[in-house]
Structure formats: structure tokens, C-alpha cells
Amino acid sequence: MSSVLFDVPGPRARRRNGILAVLTTVVVAAVIGFLVYRMSVTGQFSAEKWYVFGFSTVWGQILKALGNTLAAFGLAAVLSLVLGFALAIGRLSDHAWVRVPVTVVTELFRAVPVLVMMMLLYYGLPDIGIKMEPYWAVVLALMAYNGSVLAEALRAGIESLPRGQREAGYAIGLRKSGVMRLILLPQAIRAMLPVIVAQLVVTMKDTALGFIITYPELLYYAKLLSSQQGRPILQSAIVIGGIYIVMCLILSGLAKWLEIRTRRSGRTVLPPPITRATIAAHEITNTQLISAQFIGGSAGDAGGGGDAGKG
């Protein structure tokens, strides 16, 4: 994409780019160098500061904290997917008495910050006589927030499908549930898979909020470590931060890979322009539309929808 914006550089542009490259390198090196310099001046690299990481018990504790983080993430991820499906389907319901409350709940869950939700569950609920463990406060708050975001993603996925898909489903005699379960959801999930995984990265990142409501996860342990001998606060932040970043990078990598694969499989590729132009040119029946979709879809992947229905 970037190559569209500029020409192959000539001699003058090359010189200018060279200067910019040097400038960037100098600025970045200066920032990193300054940080490293300050760290060495204040003795952050001394053996005493890294002392605690020589103990296997410390690493055992880190592993336990990692387990806690993953336990919260795992359950929250599963529950938020379940809630996401429920809210998405509820919001697409034909009955106003289902649709309206679900819409309100979704919007509320999306508007309240996750941390406030966690605090409500952890500090607020005891006031009305419900004692809640930090673990459940983290899991339920993440479930509510990420569930509502996933619901919106799934709804967008379902609504972006060509109308003909649904109509064809009804035409062959499926009921509402069948159309949703057999026709719409499988396609929407496949199209939205990168978004869903990307939202899981957010879930993973947000488990770190548990630190604030005293859930003993990784970051909480990092804070605990910093009161050990040598007060290695920056060191524990670097070690624990590394673990977080690696975990999130792996998930993001998965999302990226899925996105590229989805794009390559041609399911989201538009049908050839001729088909679209023909559809736009005159009013057509659904049968024609479906056949046009088939032509459009077969270019990429047989059976794939394309989005001729929008034409």
C-alpha cells in the first residue's frame, strides 16, 4: 500500500530519505541510550537488584501467578464468547421484548469501564450481602465487557452477509433457528474470526486490571516482588512485562494469521465488477441474485457468499 503513495526515489529523494533514516536512528538510539544510561547510573543492572530472580521459589511463584492470570483469561474468554453469542442473537431477535432489553444491556456493558465493573463486583457487592472473590470479580467483569463487544462484532458479521443467504435458508424450509445456526452463524464466525481473536488479546491484556482489585495475578506478584531484598521494582516489571508481551504477541500473531488466511481464501473478496455492474443495472429477482452470488463466489471459493446481495 505504501508504495502507492510515493515514487521510486530519485537521487535527491534518496539523499533526503537517507538523512531522515539517520535522524530516526539517532533519535531512537538517543532515547534508548538515555534510558539505559540512567538505569546503569542508578545501579539497575547491579547483581543485587536481580538477586531475587536467582531463586527457584521465586520462579515457582511467578509460574503460579501466571497460572492465575491464565485461569482468569481462560474462563473469561469462554464465558465472554457464550455471552457474545447470546447477546448477538438476542439483539437480532424479531421480538421487541427480547431485542430492546438485550440492546440496552449490551450498550451498558460496553459503556462502563471494565475496572469500574470489577470494583462494583469486588467492593460494591459486599454492601448488599454478597461476598465475591477477586477471581470471580475479574472473570465476570471481563465476561460482561468482552461479551458485549464480541456480540457487536458477531452482529456486524451477520448483518454484513448477503440478504440472499437468509432468504435461501427460508426458501428451503428452515426455521429461524435453523437459518441462524446452519446458514448465518457459520459464515459470520468465519468472517469475524480475526476480530474475535483480537478481542481475546484485549481480554488477556485486561486481566492485568485484576492487579488493582488484589487478584494475585502476574502484575500483582511483580508489585509484591518489588518489596523484596534490593527493591527490584523495574527489574520485576521488565521480567513480568516480558511474559505479558510474549503471551499477547502470540495471540495477536494468531489473529493476524487468521486475517491473512481469511482474506486469501476469497470469502470476503468482492465478486468480479461485471457481475456487480449487471446487478446494479436492473432490478432483479432473488433467484438471479442467488445465481449471481454463486458466480461471484465461485471465483474465490465454491459456496462462498461474496457480497453480491448488496449490489
Place this chain on the structure above:
Amino acid sequence: MDVIFGNLDLWGRALGNTLLVFAFGGVIALVLGLVVGAMRVSPVPIARAVGTVYVNIIRNTPLTLVFFFFVFGYPVLGLPRLSNTVLGILAIGIYTATYVAETLRAGISTVPVGQAEAARAIGLPFGQVMSLIVLPQAFRTVVPPMMSVFIALLKNTTVAAGFSIGELAALRATINDSHDRPGNPMEVLLWVAVVFVVLVLLMSWVQRYLENRWRIAR
């Protein structure tokens, strides 16, 4: 209602702090995000690489961890002392800048290829292609997603509560740790939630308004 009117001074200060973190964090995010976004589409490979690394690392770091680095890590470096609020603003600005940069980049790629090609065909250099042709068009498509980034920024200011910055989500501790303040945690937090819902709805309304107003037919 006692929670509100008995602690009106606290609510004012907390809301002020939240908006302060939001405003200054937003400015830093916009400026830094613009620079990084420009780096990510620039013809200089090294600048592109730096932008990519920055965006990928910060986007995969929990905001709480960024705060942790700034609020707990910065003071041990022996640099001039900064208040927690300033450090928090820096943390949230640097975190949100990556989202701003990505939104800008996505906006630039929605401008049809032919626009940039036509601009180059009449001999404009990269700077003018961007400033005269691509960015004015990208700006309109970018505004709605950019508002979403800012809504997220507003909600993220609550993380500052965990780092002794006296904003809305920290009100619970302030009110409940003093003996003569009315209100229990539940009430305080519910009102905090209400404030956020109102602010977020307000911003979504602005977002929808701008979206309708600046929609372009392509």
C-alpha cells in the same frame, strides 16, 4: 443522593482529574500518533520499522503494565521528580498513540489508490501527495473510528485509580477511607458508572453526528 451532595467537593475534583488525564493524554496521543502514523507509511524503511515495532509492542502490553512502568519505574531512574498524575498522563498518552497511529493508517488505506496515483502523475512529491490529496480525504473516514479510540481513552483513565491518581474510579477509596463521608462503595461506584455511561453516550452521539455529516459517497 447523599453520596453526591455530601461529597460534592470530591466529585468535582475527581471528575476534573479524569477530564484532565483524558484531555492531556488525548493531546499526547494525537501528536505522537500522528508522528508514528506518518512513520508507518513513510518512504524511509527504518522509520517504518521503528513505527511498526513501537505499535506492535505497546499494543500488546496491558495498559496497567504501562502505568506500572511509568508510575513505579520512573522514580527509581533518579530523574526530576514528576507527580503521579503527570506520569499517568504520559503512560496513557503513549499507550493510546498506537491506536491513533493505526486508525490513521487504516484511514489512509481507504483512500482509493487512483487518488494517490493521480497526484503522483501530476508530479507531486510524497509530502504534497499526503497533505493535499490523501490526508484531507482520509480525515473524514478517520473521524468516527478516532472517536472510538477516544471513548476507549476515556474509559481507560479509570486505570489511573490503581496508581493513586485521584480520579473518578478512585473515589470509592477516598470516600470510604474517611469516616465522616456519607455513602457506601456500592453507591459510589454505581454513580461513577452512571457518569461514565453518560460521558460515553455523549461521545457516541457526537461520533454519529460527525459520521452523518461528513459521510462521503464513493
